[in-house]
Amino acid sequence: MSATTETLINQYLVFTDTNEQEATLVVARLADQVALKQLTLLQFIQTAGDYLTRDDDAIRSRAILCLSQMLQTLAARDATIFSKQDVSVLVDFYLSKFDDLVSHKATLLGLSCLVDFTRFASTNVAKILQTLEKEYAPKKNLAPVRYLAFDILARLLAKFGSFIARNLSAEFATTFLHVASGEKDPRNLIASFTLQEVIGAKLGITDEETNNELFDVAFCYFPISFTPPKGDPYKITSEQLKTALRGALSSNTAYAKDAFPNLIEKLTTTNAKVKLDILDTLLQCIQAYTPEAVQLFWLSLWNALKFELLHNELSMFSAEGVATDDDETRVYVRMFEIFRAMAVKLRQCLESGLQPYLTTLIEELLPNIEPEHKLFKASMLILTNVAEASPEAFNYIVEKVFVRLFEDVNDLNVPKQRNLIANMGFFLNAYANLVNALNAGEFESDFASNALLSHKDNILALLSKTLMSSSSREATLRIATIHQLVKLTSLPRFLILEETSFILQFFNEVIIADDAAQTCSAIIDGYVAISRDQHKVQLLLDTSFPVLMSLLPDSDETMSPAKSAAEILAILVKMSTNRQVLEMLCVRLLNKLEQAIDSSSSYAYLTLIVDSIAEAVFTSELESPFLTDEWLKNLVPQVNALVIRLSQSGRLPSDECYVNLLESVGKLLNLIYKYVSVEKHQQLLDELLQFGFQTPSADIALFKWSLAAIDKTALMPNSTAFAEQLIVLAHASDELTRVNYLQTLAIVVNKFTDSGFLTPLFAMLTSGVAATETREGIQSLEIIAWITKGLVLKNDKAADPFLCYILTLLETPYGVVGSRCLEIVICDLELFAKPKKLISRVVPVNTRLLYKQKFFESVVPQLVEKFGSAQEIATKKCYLIAISLLLKYVSREIILPHLTTFLPLLLQSISLIPDNEIRCASLTTISLTTNELPELVTQHLQTLVPALLDLSEAKNGNSEKVRLEALRCLLLLPNAVALTKIVPFRNSVLRRLEVAVDDKKRAVRKAACDARQAFYEIS
Amino acid sequence: MSDPINANPSILDENAMPTRAIKGKAPVVDRNIQELFAFSLLHTAEPASGNVPALVSDTESEQEEEDPIDSQEIYDLIAHISDPEHPLSLGLLSVINLPDIQVHDSGDRNSMSEVVIRITPTITHCSLATLIGLGIRVRLDRCLPPRFRITILIKEGTHQSENQVNKQLNDKERVAAACENDQLLSVISQMLATCK
The missing domain is CATH 1.25.10.10 (Leucine-rich Repeat Variant)
Known part of the structure; x- marks a missing residue:
């Protein structure tokens, strides 16, 4: 057993440094043995003992590393394996090794792994801290080794956080200061800052001396300017470092007395990136420190920051939003956030925190609140940003500011009016933001009777008076006014419905009389915004809709002078984003169409009305798709009835303008059918085929567009015969109608026929093409081209002979015609456009993606x-x-x-x-x-x-x-x-x-x- | 540039700059019909069938209606030149005004024509009037056909040293010399960069 252990240890000594993979394997096998109890810790130490104490630096440090790595593997596999005693012995062993500089890496690694073992006792913590402070010399070690020391501290803090906070906080801080001072490596710095954030937040260190040192050890790096070196394996970014340092600095309120003055001092920098970093840190400190700390420093912060804001144009800020997003803008935005954050924080003070702050701001800024004052905009921006902090701040500031704003509002010249109105928008934004941030309960208790509400009448009076009495040449003033009025209508819980209705009436008057395009488009945007609000759309239908509708002439001979019918229709179309409005519009416009037909208006006017309906349907389907099944019952029959009425009104049906109108009606029908749910399409097709096909008729346009909307899965009986009939009809009709028949043919070939009948047809058609260019020849080629189009769209092989034929044409007298045939085959037509997924699940054309x-x-x-x-x-x-x-x-x-x-x-x-x-x-x-x-x-x-x-x-x-x-x-x-x-x-x-x-x-x-x-x- | 000479000029609203009004209303285009005709081979093939359109174009170009060069066109060319000291265009600053531009053009390509522009400096002691004038001259030199003689004058009574400036602006030698000056030319380049 121990023989193998010895071999393994020997192998490790050889492999480590040269073959890391092999060394890891050896360590794993050793760990296996220990984990399976085949090898006790004692046996291991005995076997390796000789190496662990060898004089040779290389062998000794490798042997210790072997032990440490084995522990690392074991800690990950089974942290309960060692008894309390084992762990303590090992800790002591490692602690005794600190006099051995070459083994520091192994020692620190071993210690940090030991912390992870379950039975690592809290009694060891003090020993480790002490030894680290006394015997570990960070400056003598390389960055990766120093990282291990931070790692030990981090692990100790994670495992024994509350124990250390109770008993060892001072010792821990001292050790940390020892380990962290003079650190330069970015990865270690992140570890150091993260550690310090926990120390500041959790250990509750109150000793002033220690806190000063802790602050200094972090702040000496501020501001960080760091460019990641090439090939950094840890991929550390400057942003990570900054964030970590910010966390460290803001972790303990005790740092406030150092942090604020030092940070303020650094603000003199001219580098926008550094300034942004400082402001971000200030902001985070304000948010993290206690209210009392902020109370001590708000005045110095205010004094330090206000000048930069007051002495800039701040042209990128407008009531409509922030125009740019560069560092300079962010600096200003951050300053506003700091002022707001202070207001939020000071409100939490036990006594009179917020009021002195607000009073100071008002005292200093209120004199600037005059529309022509140079500092007007900046002052308004600061005040609105602070007002946004809380209902108290809002009410106090609005009360003061608005009383002054409305002091002499009656005799302002145009630039002053413009300035006043544009900047008043900041308060409306602040109101909206604040209300959105409050929950319903807070709103009722703190904000239901807010200061802006008490000035509502003044605001409305000012805006409406400006809008109604200014000259239409003052476009920017009027547009700004309109923007603010629209914003008023959008403010939550502000206007009552009658007031919105008044605003709409003003808009109606302006849009009728004013011919400045931008003013009108501002009002249209307002209409659209209101039409999107479920609660207010009825107002729009009641006030604005009838007014505009009444401006549409019944016939185009009685045009209203101010706006052309086309302009009014365009406005109505833009308003119809909401389905409710759209259906109302369709009904009214169809009635208008009927009147226009009866009063024999020009085809152009009729087409315009039809196109407008189609446009409205299209845009509103685009916005929020809906099914048009219902429309089959009322709208579609009405449209068809109108077409019949038109054909009976005794006009010339061969007129090009008439065909044009029919095309427009066809497009409208096409649009409606596409949104009829797919289940109804077979029935739709059957009904369409009732259309008479005996003689050529211009009405084929309607059929063509309707057929183009039918789902491709619908079945057409006798499609082949139908296709052949279309060819016959095409031959017999006038030019425009012929193209319509041919396009219908292409649709049929694309969706409804199988390609079997094409071969004889091909032979027949090509035989009609004579050697020299003739009318009949061209007609046959036209048919070939459109059939090919239907086939090519669906990548049908049957298209190949047709295509080859067209290509050979290019060398014959039909060359020019042939090239135009190719154009027909590939051209984009609305008729064959494949829409994105429709809500009706209809696929109206048989087309392949590529x-x-x-x-x-x-x-x-x-x-x-x-x-x-x-x-x-x-x-x-x-x-x-x-x-x-x-x-x-x-x-x-x-x-x-x-x-x-x-x-x-x-x-x-x-x-x-x-x-x-x-x-x-x-x-x-x-x-x-x-x-x-x-x-x-x-x-x-x-x-x-x-x-x-x-x-x-x-x-x-x-x-x-x-x-x-x-x-x-x-x-x-x-x-x-x-x-x-x-x-x-x-x-x-x-x-x-x-x-x-x-x-x-x-x-x-x-x-x-x-x-x-x-x-x-x-x- | 040190402190601006006129720090607070009055500014024209962008919408208030004179523009070429849209002539009447666009005729209702029968888009639908055009689309149908475009794909009727008979319709398009027939006129072309008489061989290649053998340079029939001379007659075609004669039918082309002529848009004469008028003061609005000149205004559009120069109104967007930036002022050298404000981030605004000469049109917005009312340095250039439509009524102060006269075009004398017979339309005959072989006879001389003339453009006279009177500029209004923002203040009467504006030392940049010559630079502005030079900018306008360079712009017009580049954009107008060579048959045009360009005269740039200070509007009567708007500048202390009106005569001197006028003389300087219309002195061929001095203009040519100025255009040899690389630094001056790069300032003018910047002024012209905002032209639309």
């Missing part, structure tokens, strides 16, 4: 290759058009990997093909490349820059849009491309842009100025 990628990856390389091999310019052009058209519809993530192949093509295309649409498409992609892969663009600057300059001039048929795009591209270059590469082009660009700055179009001139300015700045 169908575009698949399409793009398979088609584009072919196009690029054929473009390269094509001989004729016309053919090349077709391929290029096809590529450009595809690029329009594909997101940049998909394009990005292909840019390297594309760019040369695009460069050719912008100079080769005088087609504005293609040029625009190419330029957009070049802009994208410039942003994403500037290196790639850099290689082509020689061709790119002259080409862009050519396109920026009004010649060769460059449209305004092309010129703009080219100039935008140029504008990007100086920032995207390395300076040395672009500098050679500087002068030529500047010279040639002289043409563009004299362009006929203003927008182009502007873009040219921007580009030129960017190139001028290169140097």
Whole structure:
């Protein structure tokens, strides 16, 4: 037995320092033996005894380390294994080893492990503390060893905290001071600060001398400026150190008399980060120390901090919130928090803590409370922040401040009014924050009759008077006033409903009369905010809704002068975030629509109303989705009835505007159907199919959009026959209606047919395409394109022959048509848009997630290759058009990997093909490349820059849009491309842009100025 | 820069800066119809079928309506230049006012045109008036076609040494010399950085 033990110990002596893994294994096996009682502690000591006392430093220290590590393993495995006696013997053994410097690491490790054993007796604590203080010399040891000493203290404190607090607090503090003084290692410092936090908070040390020393041992590190060294295994951050030190400093009120003066002294720093650290520490100290300590120091803190606040503009603070989040702002925010924290703390004083503080603040700041005073804003900010601390503070401050604010409120000029109103908002915020922080009971007992309430009438009178009597040119004043009024309505337990209703009436008057966009949008925001409040939405419906509705003309010949119907509808739509409002809006607008039809209003007005309804439904579904099952009973029949009414009103149904209106109605129906629960969709489809399909009709638009909303699992009987009928009808109808039929066909193919019938159809359609371009041929190709679209969307293999056919078209006289076919296949249409998960669980389109990628990856390389091999310019052009058209519809993530192949093509295309649409498409992609892969663009600057300059001039048929795009591209270059590469082009660009700055179009001139300015700045 | 010369100027509200009013109401665009037409091959193919649009563009560009360079355009170019001592733009400080900008432009690309700008310094002894004027000149030199002659004057009665400043601002030699000065140029660069 002991022979193996000896072998193991020998192995350990060899392996430790060289092969840590092996050494750990050996230790584990030794621990095993002890744990299984195969080896007693005595036997171990006997076996190792020789090594433990050997003169050779290396062997001796290793042997002790072996013992310590074994203890460590055992402590983790079974802490009860040793008797009280065993532990004490071991403690004594270790304590006797302190004269041996090389073994300090092992000794300290052993001791710290021993503390963890269950039977470690409290009698050992004093011995350890004493020996550590007398015989351990921290300065002679390395940082990892010193860490162990902190570890021992921490473990002792954790296990015997209350015992030490009762009997050994002074000794513990002395030992700690000995261990901690002069420490520099960041990890040890964190251990030291953490330890001190417990010492300060738990040990109840009252001796002034000791506390002074304790404070000094921590404060000497303040403020910490620490940058973590590279490759630090402990990943210690400056923030960790700061937090730990803050904890140590704030742990004991006895430190207050040192902490506050010292911290205040440090405030003279100009470094914002350090200042923030100091303020954070001050804040934490105020929160942690007793009220009495704060009572002693609030005056010095107030005097130390107030100037910095009073002498700054504090422009980042407004009643709407804090605009920036940099260190400077945080410094101010922290100062406000300190003032507030003092108010909170002083309130807890036994006698007259808070009042002197408040009185001082008011005495000093009240003279500044005048709208034109330089210190007005800062003073208001300080006072509101303190007021937020408690009901007492709030009432006292509000009482004083508001009496002064309203002293001569009647003859203020505009800047004063603006200042007054904007800064009054701080008090409203403070009120809201305070009420939210109080629970219901506290509110009733302390705050139900607060000072702000007693000034409510004054505030309302001031704001409403300002809003109603100011000129509409004073937009900022009015907006500030509106913001405050809206805020008033949102304050908890402040306004009664009648008062909110008054405010709404003011808003109504302003929005009708005022034409300043920002003022109106502020009011609309107010409406929206009120519409979201369940208790107040009825007010909105009662006061504002009818007023706005009455402004909508019954026919567009009787427009109200102030606001156009479109503007009023836009306001109404924005208000309809709430379902209650939305349904009201729909009913009213449909009535309005009926009146408008009867009074033969223009199609434009009718379309506007329909679009507004759709917009309102859309936004409110987006906000909080709901099912529209109910609407099938009333709203949808009403819409259909209106369409019939319209068709009977004797207008020309072939009118383009009529088709436009029908499209809008279709979109509305589509939206409603999408939110009908999925179970009802089969029934919906069956009803839809009752629609007459004998003769071509413009009403197909309604059917198309409705069908597009039907869930893909619904079944269509005889879908093949239906598809064929659609083809026939498409042939027979006028242009717009034909597209509608074709889109319907695409929907049917996408959702309802199986691909079996396509093969004969394909043969039939392609045979109709003659060798030269004919109308019939194009019509057949159109059908092919739309069918392919339906198939490609769902990644159907049946699409392959169709696609191949379209691709071969590009080399025939149908080339241009072919490329447009490709566009049809890939284009994004609202009709086929896949919505995010709908509440109705309807999936209205059969589409695969990555169908575009698949399409793009398979088609584009072919196009690029054929473009390269094509001989004729016309053919090349077709391929290029096809590529450009595809690029329009594909997101940049998909394009990005292909840019390297594309760019040369695009460069050719912008100079080769005088087609504005293609040029625009190419330029957009070049802009994208410039942003994403500037290196790639850099290689082509020689061709790119002259080409862009050519396109920026009004010649060769460059449209305004092309010129703009080219100039935008140029504008990007100086920032995207390395300076040395672009500098050679500087002068030529500047010279040639002289043409563009004299362009006929203003927008182009502007873009040219921007580009030129960017190139001028290169140097 | 030491203490600002005019620490507390009156500031125009941003919304009150003159802007180009939106011309009338945008016509109701038949978006729906356009979308339908866009995908009708017959509709789009027919005009294109007559071969490549063989540089028909000359006629097209002639149809393009001309936007003349007017005082609002000049105002937009220079109103956003920052004041060298306030973090505000010249427009907000009312150094530049729309009525004080005159454009004499026949629209003929071959004849000279002229822009006259009268600036109003924030106070009558503003020593930065020349710098402001130089900034405006550089901006316009960069943004206007070379056929424009640019004249920058101090508005009558708003500066103590009106004549001197006027002379300095419109002296080609002195302007050219100033633009050779790198330090001055970098100050102007900063002033122009806020242009929109």
